[in-house]
Amino acid sequence: MGVVVMRGDSVYEAPKKLMFNIQPGPTLFSQKPEVAWDLIASMYIGNVALLLINLPMVGLFARMLTIPQHYLTPSIAILAFIGIYTIVGNPFDLLLITALGVFGWFLRKLDFSLAPVILGFVLGSLFENNLRRALSISGGDWSILVADYKSIVLYVLSVVVVLAPIWLARRARRMESDRVTTNG
Numbered sequence: 001m002g003v004v005v006m007r008g009d010s011v012y013e014a015p016k017k018l019m020f021n022i023q024p025g026p027t028l029f030s031q032k033p034e035v036a037w038d039l040i041a042s043m044y045i046g047n048v049a050l051l052l053i054n055l056p057m058v059g060l061f062a063r064m065l066t067i068p069q070h071y072l073t074p075s076i077a078i079l080a081f082i083g084i085y086t087i088v089g090n091p092f093d094l095l096l097i098t099a100l101g102v103f104g105w106f107l108r109k110l111d112f113s114l115a116p117v118i119l120g121f122v123l124g125s126l127f128e129n130n131l132r133r134a135l136s137i138s139g140g141d142w143s144i145l146v147a148d149y150k151s152i153v154l155y156v157l158s159v160v161v162v163l164a165p166i167w168l169a170r171r172a173r174r175m176e177s178d179r180v181t182t183n184g
Contacts, residue, residue, distance in 0.1 A: 077101070 029036045054061075084093050107114060138144035146152055 023031075080097060081094055084097050085091075104114060104117075107117060134144055135142070146155070
């Protein structure tokens with residue numbers, strides 16, 4: 001789970017703690033010290049166990065890289081189907097995992113990065129719950145989302161982060177075409 005109570009928990013760490021009903025933050029040691037120290041101890045034990053298990057298995061893991069993908073992909077899919085059906089026992093989840101797999105395949109064929117999609121899938125419900133909570137506190141007033149200058153700055157930075165790569169790519173293409181025409 002990474003560092004337990006650091007203020008700058010990564011985007012990946014905080015949702016994992018919230019899933020287990022652990023409120024991350026600097027007050028974790030004072031509010032629930034047994035949980036904090038248990039997490040730290042489990043990380044040490046886990047690291048030692050992984051070291052003891054993985055060192056002798058390095059050769060096997062390296063040989064697994066030589067397995068052709070046309071054998072490896074169906075094997076992983078079968079294990080995923082077995083795992084989902086064993087845990088949930090609902091045939092709908094088998095259809096859902098198949099649909100998500102096909103969706104991921106289309107995204108890969110269209111050269112989409114899968115990391116933002118997975119991050120959105122994991123964090124989507126957390127964002128929805130917090131939006132619902134904010135709107136509930138404000139009595140349904142949407143202006144609460146733009147009432148503070150900090151939120152406006154974050155919105156502007158978000159737009160810049162999305163649009164900057166597009167603008168830079170167009171600029172690079174334009175400069176390349178100008179360079180080709182002047183050298184041509």
